[in-house]
Amino acid sequence: MSERDDEEREFDLKWADGAAHKEPSARARMLAARWKDNPPGPVPFRAEPEHRGSAGRSSWVSTVVVLGCVVAVIVLLGYVNLRPY
Template sequence: MSERDDLEREFDIRWADEAVHKEPSARARMLAARWKENPPEPVPFRAEADRRGPRRSSWVSTAVVLGSVAVIIVLLGYINFRASY
């Protein structure tokens, strides 16, 4: 009986996916109603960069992380080297 239920469910899903008209979700309906009265302002595709600091700050962060990893690797190698004697 489980197989039959699965086949019926699959049929229902195919039938629903092939529907010509699909009802929008509750969130889509809510936003449409809200935007009808008060449309949103246009937003640029890419917002302007924050001018608090130069762009290379991400490079500094990357260098600090990679440097820390390198120091840990060297430290572990040194400890292993000392333990072998």
């Protein structure tokens, strides 16, 4: 590429960035058309969890399993180091 092409491209980018009106993306146009007839309902910022019982327990179970594996590896390595040859 020549310097002239680079200068023209830079000019075109500055011209495009400085445009007063920018066309929305295809997705924005699609959603605007869809919501024109059927607007979406309000959505909370952070929804309330629907089922909390087993989700809370499974995180504790996985934590205990991981910590148990770490302890088992530490004990196994200690046993291997203390064993006489």
